Amino acid sequence: MxxxxxxxxxxxxxxxxxxxxxxxxxxxxxxxxxxxxxxxxxxxxxxxxxxxxxxxxxxxxxxxxxxxxxxxxxxxxxxxxxxxxxxxxxxxxxxxxxxxxxxxxxxxxxxxxxxxxxxxxxxxxxxxxxxxxxxxxxxxxxxxxxxxASAAARMVSAAGGRPLAEMGSRRTGEHSAVAAARAAYIAGFGASSNLEAGRTWGVPTMGTAAHAFTLLFPDEPSAFRAQIASLGTGTTLLVDTYDIRQGVENAVRAAGPELGAVRIDSGDLGVVVREVREQLDALGADRTRITVTNDLDEHAIAALASAPVDSYGVGTALVTGSGxxxxxxxxxxxxxxxxxxxxxxxxxxxxxxxxxxxxxxxxxxxxxxxxxxxxxxxxxxxxxxxxxxxxxxxxxxxxxxxxxxxxxxxxxxxxxxxxxxxxxxxxxxxxxxxxxxxxxxxxxxxx
Amino acid sequence: MxxxxxxxxxxxxxxxxxxxxxxxxxxxxxxxxxxxxxxxxxxxxxxxxxxxxxxxxxxxxxxxxxxxxxxxxxxxxxxxxxxxxxxxxxxxxxxxxxxxxxxxxxxxxxxxxxxxxxxxxxxxxxxxxxxxxxxxxxxxxxxxxxxxASAAARMVSAAGGRPLAEMGSRRTGEHSAVAAARAAYIAGFGASSNLEAGRTWGVPTMGTAAHAFTLLFPDEPSAFRAQIASLGTGTTLLVDTYDIRQGVENAVRAAGPELGAVRIDSGDLGVVVREVREQLDALGADRTRITVTNDLDEHAIAALASAPVDSYGVGTALVTGSGxxxxxxxxxxxxxxxxxxxxxxxxxxxxxxxxxxxxxxxxxxxxxxxxxxxxxxxxxxxxxxxxxxxxxxxxxxxxxxxxxxxxxxxxxxxxxxxxxxxxxxxxxxxxxxxxxxxxxxxxxxxx
CATH class of the missing domain: 3.20.140.10 (nicotinate phosphoribosyltransferase)
Structure with missing residues (x-):
């Protein structure tokens, strides 16, 4: 008390x-x-x-x-x-x-x-x-x-050199979340969403926006413009709140071809990622990266090896030791x-x-x-x-x-x-x- | 630092x-x-x-x-x-x-x-x-x-009224351990081994001795006598460090028939528990209880429903949500x-x-x-x-x-x-x- x-x-x-x-x-x-x-x-x-x-x-x-x-x-x-x-x-x-x-x-x-x-x-x-x-x-x-760390090391192997970010704080106890971010970084993850891990252990932190941010605005373009106004065109826009194809179009329209990345958090990633890559390239955003984050584990990461994914965000499976x-x-x-x-x-x-x-x-x-x-x-x-x-x-x-x-x-x-x-x-x-x-x-x- | x-x-x-x-x-x-x-x-x-x-x-x-x-x-x-x-x-x-x-x-x-x-x-x-x-x-x-709590509630159902103790602190982050003890108690567990859960949340705490205590002494009877000298004959003696049958005999010899309980932490519990019950009864220790603690989950607890178990101690499966x-x-x-x-x-x-x-x-x-x-x-x-x-x-x-x-x-x-x-x-x-x-x-x- x-x-x-x-x-x-x-x-x-x-x-x-x-x-x-x-x-x-x-x-x-x-x-x-x-x-x-x-x-x-x-x-x-x-x-x-x-x-x-x-x-x-x-x-x-x-x-x-x-x-x-x-x-x-x-x-x-x-x-x-x-x-x-x-x-x-x-x-x-x-x-x-x-x-x-x-x-x-x-x-x-x-x-x-x-x-x-x-x-x-x-x-x-x-x-x-x-x-x-x-x-x-x-x-x-x-x-x-x-x-x-043991689960993280397998994910790092599976990612074959592509960067990984730890995003599982919400799926483990609040203090364990800090320990998990630290352990994942030791095992080769590049960053974490957990700010306390940044402060206490020097783990690089990252993060952009959740679906709630898009839903706060009357429409998706308004939300994207607001995020870009604050974080710049190098930010990562979450494009799957409504319709991914429209989301990608809105994202590139809002940021221009220098948009840093799009994040996809739903759907059949192997298929969706290829479609998004083609769409981004067609829109001239051929350097815009694609990051994926939908309940990934080491097996899902490995299955995306041939898909045009640029980075992975991993949550639940990581902080719970992947089984x-x-x-x-x-x-x-x-x-x-x-x-x-x-x-x-x-x-x-x-x-x-x-x-x-x-x-x-x-x-x-x-x-x-x-x-x-x-x-x-x-x-x-x-x-x-x-x-x-x-x-x-x-x-x-x-x-x-x-x-x-x-x-x-x-x-x-x-x-x-x-x-x-x-x-x-x-x-x-x-x-x-x-x-x-x-x-x-x-x-x-x-x- | x-x-x-x-x-x-x-x-x-x-x-x-x-x-x-x-x-x-x-x-x-x-x-x-x-x-x-x-x-x-x-x-x-x-x-x-x-x-x-x-x-x-x-x-x-x-x-x-x-x-x-x-x-x-x-x-x-x-x-x-x-x-x-x-x-x-x-x-x-x-x-x-x-x-x-x-x-x-x-x-x-x-x-x-x-x-x-x-x-x-x-x-x-x-x-x-x-x-x-x-x-x-x-x-x-x-x-x-x-x-x-969700795993604990299933274990409480499976135990059919027999008391359960949470003993999983060592298998989850040290702060999560306190939260786990608290959650298990809310879901019907009777006690926890975690002292911080006792201090902060009023969860009743329990515990007796580990194998290390028995191994500290030249032989099992010396260890049992030392534990009884400190905790009284109502204590729980861990009887499976060496040979269970000999352990039960040593336990009753050291404490007398008023021995509170014996704990079994290994072996095929369904079989072992019955043997130990018979042995205790034959030694006149018919009120000595049997507590078991070997990697239990709700299914293992249910499988022991007809065995003469008096209480369960649950660790890993509980604090990791049993799957x-x-x-x-x-x-x-x-x-x-x-x-x-x-x-x-x-x-x-x-x-x-x-x-x-x-x-x-x-x-x-x-x-x-x-x-x-x-x-x-x-x-x-x-x-x-x-x-x-x-x-x-x-x-x-x-x-x-x-x-x-x-x-x-x-x-x-x-x-x-x-x-x-x-x-x-x-x-x-x-x-x-x-x-x-x-x-x-x-x-x-x-x-």
């Missing part, structure tokens, strides 16, 4: 990320404190047991957002008061939470990196309680953002220090959900620059260098002694992730980019 | 909701200002053209969250500076945005209400610019929350005042996406207390009362002259929505609750 009289109207509620957490993380901490096991040095791992059905690779995203959230993960007076009022944990646990800050190490895949089943995407080394409390937040962030709205990532305890000081690899053996225990280091094995396997070293001494053309070390430091590394954060982190994604995708075997259902593009091998 | 030295570590970034907006909303405002049409009195409508494939009804959720967001929707200095720096709109538009606050009226369906294709879920009456700028935010909020991760809601201009002062119903005629213009008032027609149709009066004089057993008026005031109504907001609004949902579901024909693919449970009729 808001008290408009007393607070800054532009401020969000002052909510820490610390309660973006499942209750059981805190009750486990409470029980571990009582048992004296809360400080046991532990290794947690974030990974996906499998890719979504038929996918050949996934793409990690959300890492930079997670680093910000870890830096802000504090239990303040309001959080503690809620936990106390609801008797979620004991007074001892409340004291522990009050002074919580993550002091451990996290290494992991670079944001934008392709991944495969079992890839150890994050390895968190910390005391049990410090590490377990990040489980929900880490999974929420990476599962959603990676689902979007796989959550990556299957989990966060598991894989090793802990025993009473004797030795490390013990641990893993549950539940039916169908067994976990490979141990501290892991992954390598993308390459032959002639092409990825051939995801090699995961288990409990080996750290691999610090690889021979030429043997492969690439996949882990980088993300948090060192509690301090998130700067280069993975903020708009610069997004640009770095986007560049890394493009490089890493170029290593995948050509088969990886096929849209049809298949097996993971490279096998995962435990060494 | 965070500067830990200078800011309250428990505060979120001070971000207004105003940039949770597609860029084109603002460029349309700019063009309308220049054309002098920005103040044209308009009616916008939020509705779904269709339900997700095969669904028989949808459930509205997110309304209370949207009312909070509208109250906070302001362009502050940071937002304006970003828009100016990026030259998104003209100086005139920046001035207009700086003084923006919504002053119009919104009426709509109660939160928790079932809906059908074409149901006018929100009707926004305001000047063009004031109304159009809320499009993205309104759709983001209602599309996601309603997708979750329909976004409701298909759109926000359209349906009427505007013409130059002569008369209202003009408007609607695009795009292929496959035509809109019914005009100001609408919906009635759930009832016969003997059972819903028989969604009757939508178009441009009629307002219906203010219905005869006994004729039906129920579906619209309530949500925002009046810019002021959101209090009773739809905050935890009290959530409780009201949950109560309304239960009442309104009881009106649907029995056929509506079938899980199989079908047509909308009642027809939509325009009058």
């Amino acid at each position: 808001t008290d408009d009289a007393t607070r800054d109207p532009t401020a969000s509620p002052l909510v820490s990320a610390a309660l973006h957490t499942d209750r059981y993380e805190l009750t486990m901490i409470d029980a571990a404190l009582r048992a004296g096991t809360h400080d046991t040095p532990c290794v947690f791992e974030l990974f996906a047991r499998r890719l979504p059905d038929g996918r050949r690779y996934g793409v990690v995203a959300g890492t930079g957002r997670l680093l910000d959230a870890i830096a802000d993960f504090r239990f303040g007076p309001d959080e503690l008061a809620y936990l106390e009022r609801e008797r979620v944990v004991s007074d001892e646990a409340l004291d522990w939470l009050a002074s919580y800050r993550f002091t451990g190490d996290i290494r992991g895949y670079r944001e934008g990196e392709p991944y495969f089943p079992g890839s150890p995407l994050l390895v968190v080394e910390a005391g049990f309680a410090e590490g377990v409390v990040l489980e929900t937040l880490a999974l929420s962030t990476l599962n959603y953002d990676s689902a979007v 796989a709205p959550a990556a299957n990532m989990v966060y598991k305890l894989v090793a802990r220090q025993g009473a004797d000081g030795d490390w013990v690899g641990v893993g549950k053996s539940s039916e169908g959900k067994a976990t490979v225990g141990g501290r892991k280091q992954p390598v993308r094995a390459l032959r002639n620059g092409v990825a051939v396997a995801e090699e995961i070293h288990v409990d080996d001494p750290p691999v610090t260098a690889l021979g030429p053309d043997a492969g690439r070390l996949l882990h980088v430091p993300l948090v060192t002694a509690g301090e998130p590394v700067d280069e993975a954060r903020g708009p610069a982190g997004v640009e770095a992730a986007r560049a890394h994604h493009a490089r890493a995708m170029a290593e995948l075997p050509a088969d990886a980019l096929r849209l049809s259902r298949g097996e993971p593009a490279i096998p995962t091998r435990y060494l | 965070t500067d830990d030295a200078t800011r309250d570590p428990t505060a979120s970034p001070l971000v207004s909701a105003a940039l949770h907006t597609d860029r084109y909303e603002l460029t349309m405002i700019d063009a309308a200002l220049r054309a002098g049409t920005h103040d044209t009195p308009c009616v916008f409508e939020l509705f779904a053209r269709r339900l997700p494939d095969g669904r028989r009804y949808g459930v509205v959720a997110g309304t209370g969250r949207l009312l909070d967001a509208i109250a906070d929707f302001r362009f502050g200095p940071d937002e304006l500076a970003y828009l100016e720096r990026e030259r998104v709109v003209s100086d005139e538009a920046l001035d207009w945005l700086a003084s923006y606050r919504f002053t119009g009226d919104i009426r709509g369906y109660r939160e928790g209400e079932p809906y059908f294709p074409g149901s006018p879920l929100l009707v926004v009456e305001a000047g063009f610019a004031e109304g159009v700028v809320l499009e993205t935010l309104a759709l983001s909020t209602l599309n996601y929350d309603s997708a979750v 329909a991760p976004a409701a298909n809601m759109v926000y359209k201009l349906v009427a505007r005042q013409g130059a002569d002062g008369d209202w003009v119903g408007v609607g695009k005629s795009s292929e496959g996406k035509a809109t019914v213009g005009g100001r609408k008032q919906p009635v759930r027609a009832l016969r003997n207390g059972v819903a028989v149709a969604e009757e939508i009066h178009v441009d009629d004089p307002p219906v203010t009362a219905l005869g006994p057993d004729a039906g129920r008026l579906l619209h309530v005031p949500l925002v009046t002259a810019g002021e959101p109504v209090d009773e739809a907001r905050g935890p009290a609004g959530v409780e009201a929505a949950r109560a309304h949902h239960a009442r309104a579901m009881a009106e649907l024909p029995a056929d509506a609750l079938r899980l199989s693919r079908g047509e909308p449970a009642i027809p939509t009729r325009y009058l």
Whole structure:
């Protein structure tokens, strides 16, 4: 509830990320404190047991957002008061939470990196309680953002070099919309309609007009003239509010042949786009581009490969992961220090959900620059260098002694992730980019 | 980027909701200002053209969250500076945005209400610019929350009175997780694992322990004893980390026959649950409950109807809308005042996406207390009362002259929505609750 009289109207509620957490993380901490096991040095791992059905690779995203959230993960007076009022944990646990800050190490895949089943995407080394409390937040962030990035990468492949814009804000939660725009940009989209993604993450923003704008005016030509008066002839006019053929004619009449683009948001796009192209050319608007936006997914984009489309706007399918709205990532305890000081690899053996225990280091094995396997070293001494053309070390430091590394954060982190994604995708075997259902593009091998 | 030295570590970034907006909303405002049409009195409508494939009804959720967001929707200095720096709109538009606050009226369906294709879920009456700028935010909020509530309602039906807990925070964006917990509770779930949903919305929270807790200890009995020492014998023990049969034996040995519950998170649940029930009974723990949590959806829940399950925990399928991760809601201009002062119903005629213009008032027609149709009066004089057993008026005031109504907001609004949902579901024909693919449970009729 808001008290408009007393607070800054532009401020969000002052909510820490610390309660973006499942209750059981805190009750486990409470029980571990009582048992004296809360400080046991532990290794947690974030990974996906499998890719979504038929996918050949996934793409990690959300890492930079997670680093910000870890830096802000504090239990303040309001959080503690809620936990106390609801008797979620004991007074001892409340004291522990009050002074919580993550002091451990996290290494992991670079944001934008392709991944495969079992890839150890994050390895968190910390005391049990410090590490377990990040489980929900880490999974929420990476599962959603990676689902979007993984779908986006397939759309980018399908578009074959034509530019793509993310326009799905309205089809996912309002905060997820910002994360989706960011993830799509990392995976190769050129822009987003989401202004907050522009402000917070430096994603280029774009957009023109909706059908409502045309309907605001007595007729289509008046609406087009009003838009051009404000945005110039280089704007994109939405031509399908009434009749597309008439709309294209009205558009070129209003803007002249220098009209930037027309947008088509309905109909059988393969047919309509060809007709519109011919009509534009006949009207002398042969440099006017055509952008399409009608419930596209990677398959619809691929089906338009031979149509004279200049760019795509993608919404629902992108922000909902195109059939796989959550990556299957989990966060598991894989090793802990025993009473004797030795490390013990641990893993549950539940039916169908067994976990490979141990501290892991992954390598993308390459032959002639092409990825051939995801090699995961288990409990080996750290691999610090690889021979030429043997492969690439996949882990980088993300948090060192509690301090998130700067280069993975903020708009610069997004640009770095986007560049890394493009490089890493170029290593995948050509088969990886096929849209049809298949097996993971490279096998995962435990060494 | 965070500067830990200078800011309250428990505060979120001070971000207004105003940039949770597609860029084109603002460029349309700019063009309308220049054309002098920005103040044209308009009616916008939020509705779904269709339900997700095969669904028989949808459930509205997110309304209370949207009312909070509208109250906070302001362009502050940071937002304006970003828009100016990026030259998104003209100086005139920046001035207009700086003084923006919504002053119009919104009426709509109660939160928790079932809906059908074409149901006018929100009707926004305001000047063009004031109304159009809320499009993205309104759709983001209602599309996601309603997708979750619609899936949740089916799961509640499938569970046939057995309690359900929402446990999907890790499989959706961290803010969407809070919205999902709230939406599931409105649709009849009993609790959530998400602590922020507890704090902000009063949703009851629950949770016990993960596999990591068991793996922290040298053996399962030590872990169980530690959990019981902290949470008491009424706790729920997770028994499938190693071997379920041994796990159940260890659990009852540690807690005694008063053990509250065991949780099973793997395996063929129909078979395993029966075995565990027999084992618990044989051990004298005949009042110990069984809760199951392994990738459940409404169909898996229904398949367990005859198994001795006491409660369900649902994650991924719930927070991703069980195959329909976004409701298909759109926000359209349906009427505007013409130059002569008369209202003009408007609607695009795009292929496959035509809109019914005009100001609408919906009635759930009832016969003997059972819903028989969604009757939508178009441009009629307002219906203010219905005869006994004729039906129920579906619209309530949500925002009046810019002021959101209090009773739809905050935890009290959530409780009201949950109560309304239960009442309104009881009106649907029995056929509506079938899980199989079908047509909308009642027809939509325009009058």
